[in-house]
Amino acid sequence: AYDIGPGTVTLIKKKLRDSKTIILNGTAGRYEEDVFCRGTNQIIDLVFANKDESKIILGLHGVAAVQKRLGQESLPGKTYLSTMEETGLKFLAGEELTALNYLDDLPTEKHLKPKARVEAKINLNAANIEELGKFLNIKRNIIKSIKDYKEDIGEFDRVSQLFSVPGFTLKEYSHIQGNVVALPSPLEVAEGQFAIVADILKLPPSLKKKLLTPERMETLRLSEGKIIAYRVHHNTARGPAKGGFREHPEVTLDEVRALAIWMTWKCALAGIPYGGSKGGIIANPENFLERKDALVVREYSRELKNRNIIGAHLDIPAPDVNTNAKKMAWFIDEYLKASIEKEDSSDWLTDDTKLINKIINDFQPLNKQSSFPVETPYLDKCMTILQKHPEIKCQGLAVVTGKPDNKGGSLGRAESTGLGVFVALRKAAKYKNINLKGATAAIQGFGNVGRPPAKFLHDAGVKVVAITDAKGGIYNPNGLDIEAVFNYVNTAGAGSIKGFHGAREITNEGLFALDVDILILAALENAIDRNAYKVKARIIAEGANGPITPWGDKILKRKGVFIAPDIGTNLGGVFVSYLEWVQNLKNERWDLKKINDMLEDNISMVFNDILRISQERKIDMRTAANIIAVGRVAIAELSKEIVNMMIISSSPPFAKGGRGDYMTEETLNTLRGYLIYLCDDLMKRIPLDYWTLVVLISNLEMVLNTSKIIGGDIGVIVKDIYTEAIRLFASFVKAKPENGDLLTATSALPESARKQL
Structure with missing residues (x-):
């Protein structure tokens, strides 16, 4: 009181x-x-x-x-x-x-x-x-x-x-x-976040269920049944599934489901043509010799391929907790090996059938050679062929991203998440009128996510006063010597900051309580819960996934802390993974400047979209980000459902002046409600990206091309939505006519839609 x-x-x-x-x-x-x-x-x-x-x-x-x-x-x-x-x-x-x-x-x-x-x-x-x-x-x-x-x-x-x-x-x-302390499970958090957004967007009950229910869940038994693994496809309405796989002894199916849900939203927010997936292997790789770990990853890859779960246009895995570029190389090597053993040439794209046959034959000697599990002979052979024949494209190379940059990976992938965090931080600081030069920062986590922003912030004049990692923490109120910290971690520290002499020790709880301008959370989930009362930072950037619990969110919101949410802050990794995928499909190699420029442009655009919705609706940044993400997926899913109702489910298709003698009045009313909701609610209130528009335009054109809609209010609504979608896409083309990804999206449109542009 x-x-x-x-x-x-x-x-x-x-x-x-x-x-x-x-x-x-x-x-x-x-x-x-x-x-x-x-x-x-x-x-x-x-x-x-x-x-x-x-x-x-x-x-x-x-x-x-x-x-x-x-x-x-x-x-x-x-x-x-x-x-x-x-x-x-x-x-x-x-x-x-x-x-x-x-x-x-x-x-x-x-x-x-x-x-x-x-x-x-x-x-x-x-x-x-x-x-x-x-x-x-x-x-x-x-x-x-x-x-x-x-x-x-x-x-x-x-x-x-x-x-x-x-x-x-x-x-x-x-x-x-x-x-x-009983913390909410990741799935509870994911479902809770969705429930909030679903109510705000007033999603129809059937669409709510569709957007939360995974499309596919697979349980695999590896290592003669001793190791359990999972792969979950959450939603593919906007494109093939995308999501990493992790190795950890505490992996659960519910956790994998939650992570797949978040990947769906993250890809939609990033404006890339993916849905969401995730995988996990219940194992501690620290207990394995490298050979054993390679065998486990390879078996996971082969089993996923055999079940037709993964593919360049189906589901594209990537690194996650305890998995890295080396393991992605093992993964894709096993995938290519399995294809060659079956003499499957479908991954190789060229008009020269003789060359395809020659390529398959060139691989055959590898089938007879013995090799160690940690070697990647099939991947190495693939890279040699692509260098020799630049006109050929190997879709198999695009089945996984996060590969070593000399084995089909992209430049900039390793530091992409951290760079994205810095770009989002810079935007947040500008919004909050914080001059980076002279500002103070603390960083929890000093891996691939925490290290890049430490360097970039230091270069921008920010005084980084504290850093923690899994083994310890360092604090210097006058600012850490970041160059010395990096040198120590890469040499005597053996990957950790523990023991660095230019500072005194600090715990995570001590770091959270520091009076700094910027706090970066780049470690694990649930880092800040009820200890949020201690936080004095003005800005928090979530580099990790789910580092703040819902309870912590409430406390920080009351304290007026500005949070750059994980879904919009740490998507640099998946965005550059997308660029790697595109390079693989085109058999191209882009320079680092081009990749970083595209990444910075994407993160800035995403931040601006989130901030605009946050201000318009007077809501926090996390809810705003989720509204955009869920709204985009809802548009794609709803347009797919409309196709299903008007073409696939009605037999013969929807007919007779838009009234439809083969649909009940109840079904017609449902369809009409979906179309009005799509037109008047979602499209007018959600900032759309051009890849979501590609899906929407393609689905609506399928309906229009049936030549079954002769008139009536439903036909008029469909045509109006189609026209508005074309107009929105044209606005992107006008604003960024030379954008390479936009040109790719344009080529993915139906021919008649391209002509209208």
């Missing part, structure tokens, strides 16, 4: 009467620069008025308020402080005990009994175990009768006395923090 009246004071006094232990949590109210509201101070005074009770103060602000209020006074006896909020409460009562914040959070019957090891660890005395039992009984009653919640919780005196915890320290709390 910002302020409390005499009635509340009286009630609190009554509740505190005869208490043995008081737990104070969540009462800090407004908190700005260590200034606490009058209501908070009144409550603290009441709590400490009685010297006899044990007091447990939970929560960052509650602890800070107590420390501020007591000043130089030492803490009274039997007083325990923890900044971990309800985490401490959960531990005291057993890991499965849930705070009574929301009815949906109530634990099930089997979770209510505190675990014996917890009971022993905190040494609850018998009297307070009895009190705890009473409290748990109340919760059991709540579970039995949710509708009578107020009556059951009723007289709060019954739960005002819980436990006394002699000797329980902050150090003990720190040991159990990671084990008791």
Whole structure:
């Protein structure tokens, strides 16, 4: 409460009467620069008025308020402080005990009994175990009768006395923090984000289901059934599926599903002609010899090919956690080998059939040679052939991206994600009126994503004061010597910053609390949750996927922190993967400047689109980005559904003056509703990219070319949407007539549409 009246004071006094232990949590109210509201101070005074009770103060602000209020006074006896909020409460009562914040959070019957090891660890005395039992009984009653919640919780005196915890320290709390905080799963986060956007866009129920349901999920058994792997196609309405695959012992199917969903949105936001996919192998490659790891990756590749899951125009994998360019080379080498063994020449494109036969024959000696799994003879042979015959194109080379740049990979791919993060940061700083020269920054994560922005920020005059990685962290308030840091990591540090002498040590939590202008999150997901209260940065750039939980998002939003969301900030990797794919399909090799210029142009355009929607709708950047992404996929999916309804499902096709004797009135109304929604809602409110327009125009032309629409309102709406789509595409051509990717998109349009341009 910002302020409390005499009635509340009286009630609190009554509740505190005869208490043995008081737990104070969540009462800090407004908190700005260590200034606490009058209501908070009144409550603290009441709590400490009685010297006899044990007091447990939970929560960052509650602890800070107590420390501020007591000043130089030492803490009274039997007083325990923890900044971990309800985490401490959960531990005291057993890991499965849930705070009574929301009815949906109530634990099930089997979770209510505190675990014996917890009971022993905190040494609850018998009297307070009895009190705890009473409290748990109340919760059991709540579970039995949710509708009578107020009556059951009723007289709060019954739960005002819980436990006394002699000797329980902050150090003990720190040991159990990671084990008791229940973070949302990636799939829960993905579905939650989608639900918000679906409501904003007012997506029809059938379209909601379509956009959240994966198109294909495959479970594979590798290494004689000892290793499980997955591949998920989420949505391919805008193009072939695209997404990396990871090797990690904690990979789950739900996690892979979530990552595939995010890839769909990311590709749509980036404006590239892909849908979303993801893969995972449940294994820890650190436990493998390189030969064993190569065999696992190769078996994964071959099995995916045999099941017709991957292909240059079907699904294009890429590196992810614990996978890299070397492993992509193993992957594509096995793919090419499998094709050659079957004498499958479909990946090779040329009009010279004799040359195709010669190429297949040239590969045959490799089938008889023994080679080590870490070698890539088929890929090497492919590169030699393409160099010798530049007129030939090998689609097989485009089956995977992120390859070594001398084996079909693209220049700039390794640092592309990090460069994209820097470009987005530069745009964000300009928007927030932060001059990079003299600004301060901290970076969590110093791998492929964290290193490039560290260098670029340093070159731009930013003082990078702190960096952490998986092994440790370094901090220098005067700014780190970035060149020295890089030299150390590449030599004595063996890939890590731990042990760097030009700074003192810092933890991730310490880094988050630094008063800096810019914070880059380039490590793992869920880095910032309820610790968001500590964050003082003005701008956060999400280089990692999902580094901020929904709860952390809410806190940071209230604090006014500007967040450049992951979906629009770290898409540099998938964008340059797309450029690699195009180069492979065309058998071309582009220089680094061209690639980086295209990347910078793309990230800038995406940032501008997100910012515009954010300002127009008065919403945060993440929601704005998701609106654009989901909206684009919805347009593609809905146009596909319209084709299905008007051509495929109606037999014979839609006919007779737009009325359709072969459709029920209900189906006609549904179709009409879809078309109006597509025209009046999605197309007018979502900034479209030219690849989404290619899909829309192509689908609508399929309908128009059936020659079955003679008139009627439905036919008119279809033609109006088609005309508007052509106009929008023409505006791109007018603005960027020399854009190479736009020219490729133009060539993908139906011939009649190109003529209209």
